[in-house]
Amino acid sequence: MSPAADVIDIQPARRQRVLMLSWEYPPVLVGGLGRHVHALSVALAATGHHVTVITRHAPGAPLEEYADGVRILRAPEDPVAFPLATPSLLAWTMAFNHTLTRTALRATEADTYDVIHAHDWLVAHTAITLRDHLDLPLVTTIHATEAGRHQGWLPDEMNRTIHGVEHWLSTESNRVIACSGYMRDQVTRLFDVPANRVDVVPNGVDSRAWQARPRAVAAARARFAGDGPLVGYAGRLVYEKGVQHLVHAVPYLRERHPGLRVVIAGDGPYRDELVDQAHRLRLADSVRFAGFLDATQLPALLAATDATVIPSLYEPFGMIALEAAAAGAPLAVAATGGLAEIVEPGVTGVTFPHDDPDALAGAVHRLLGDEVLSRRMARRARAMVDERYGWATIAAHTARRYAAARREHAPLRARRTGRPAAGRPRIAIPEGNLLAAGTPTR
Numbered sequence: 001m002s003p004a005a006d007v008i009d010i011q012p013a014r015r016q017r018v019l020m021l022s023w024e025y026p027p028v029l030v031g032g033l034g035r036h037v038h039a040l041s042v043a044l045a046a047t048g049h050h051v052t053v054i055t056r057h058a059p060g061a062p063l064e065e066y067a068d069g070v071r072i073l074r075a076p077e078d079p080v081a082f083p084l085a086t087p088s089l090l091a092w093t094m095a096f097n098h099t100l101t102r103t104a105l106r107a108t109e110a111d112t113y114d115v116i117h118a119h120d121w122l123v124a125h126t127a128i129t130l131r132d133h134l135d136l137p138l139v140t141t142i143h144a145t146e147a148g149r150h151q152g153w154l155p156d157e158m159n160r161t162i163h164g165v166e167h168w169l170s171t172e173s174n175r176v177i178a179c180s181g182y183m184r185d186q187v188t189r190l191f192d193v194p195a196n197r198v199d200v201v202p203n204g205v206d207s208r209a210w211q212a213r214p215r216a217v218a219a220a221r222a223r224f225a226g227d228g229p230l231v232g233y234a235g236r237l238v239y240e241k242g243v244q245h246l247v248h249a250v251p252y253l254r255e256r257h258p259g260l261r262v263v264i265a266g267d268g269p270y271r272d273e274l275v276d277q278a279h280r281l282r283l284a285d286s287v288r289f290a291g292f293l294d295a296t297q298l299p300a301l302l303a304a305t306d307a308t309v310i311p312s313l314y315e316p317f318g319m320i321a322l323e324a325a326a327a328g329a330p331l332a333v334a335a336t337g338g339l340a341e342i343v344e345p346g347v348t349g350v351t352f353p354h355d356d357p358d359a360l361a362g363a364v365h366r367l368l369g370d371e372v373l374s375r376r377m378a379r380r381a382r383a384m385v386d387e388r389y390g391w392a393t394i395a396a397h398t399a400r401r402y403a404a405a406r407r408e409h410a411p412l413r414a415r416r417t418g419r420p421a422a423g424r425p426r427i428a429i430p431e432g433n434l435l436a437a438g439t440p441t442r
Helices: 033-046 089-107 121-134 157-172 181-190 214-224 243-256 271-280 297-304 319-327 357-369 371-388 391-408 412-418
Strands: 017-021 050-056 064-067 070-075 115-119 138-142 175-178 198-200 230-234 261-265 287-291 307-310 331-334 350-352
Touching: 017 033, 017 089, 017 121, 033 050, 033 070, 033 115, 033 391, 050 089, 070 089, 089 121, 089 157, 115 121, 115 391, 121 138, 121 157, 138 157, 138 391, 157 181, 175 181, 175 391, 181 198, 198 391, 214 230, 214 297, 230 243, 230 297, 230 319, 243 261, 243 271, 243 357, 261 297, 271 287, 297 319, 307 319, 307 357, 319 331, 319 371, 331 357, 331 371, 350 357, 357 371
Parallel strands: 017 050, 017 115, 050 070, 115 138, 138 175, 175 198, 230 261, 230 307, 261 287, 307 331, 331 350
Antiparallel strands: 064 070
């Protein structure tokens, strides 16, 4: 079932004043979270909501500005916050939350707010501090989980701590937003959040931004393709994205499709291992690592491909599937996580079991071997993106989640009265694989 089926009430909510917390926001873009928060904030503002984003500062960016209808306050680093004497992400996060909290409180000097919207665990301490200090409802979007990123394992204390913070933030929120039914199941089971407090609101996409001009598509084809078909991948180069399985499939595909080229766009800590793998398989003439491509280059590349492959082992949603579909690329995706809810096999793309490089090769071969079918599915996928995943629709869904949180919010005094004298219960993190206890991994 599509995530859109879980959120069918799209009547507009009344205008609300939203205090948004995110560690990423342009110009700081590390992954997809910053683009999501930016697009959501702009779409909310376009429909009349008052949105203030509190985020991380970047060199050269103003500490405060209005842009695209959104008020943006950027938290400057404290003098001793960076570089830290320790490389610990957790230490950096705690220092970041101190300056983020002060910046958010500065925002409240001139404005009042109806709801706080936090994005992921890196802003948890600020979010809960503001909730208590301002006595406002808290909505949290969990974009991914630490357990999910590690296929259910928490290999060391840092991972266990992050999981604990995710648990704490989720249970302290009035409502939790998950980007897919898959993620909703993870949140409810990993963090013991009642299902009626977890809402599925899919990510959105601006389809116009991903439709490249024909000249740009032709240029991308000339740059990356050979005499045969062009297969593409775009995303971070980390183990859980499964790019190693795409590289593994290239010899099979090259044998059946002479002149085949594979272009891998993106960067990350797994790049060197992928390059070594391609070298061992003698694929230097077939596989190209293109590195980071900007907002002009990437849509053109995706549109130029005969198949775009998303081989993720773990994918809470699968934003690149929407972007590639909007660009017009035929899709071959792993049937896992949110990807399985976006792509309908044989209708909007082809799917294959995740962690199965042979099945991946077969799915891509099907696309490359039947151009009429692949282009028909690509047209259907583009229409599906326009219908279900436009940002105006996603903003309307989100605004209704805010309204629900406000209706259900209990004042701070009532929460304190109802709490046992011993205080909040400690979060116990079990040993072993957290996903093996029944959390779906479809």
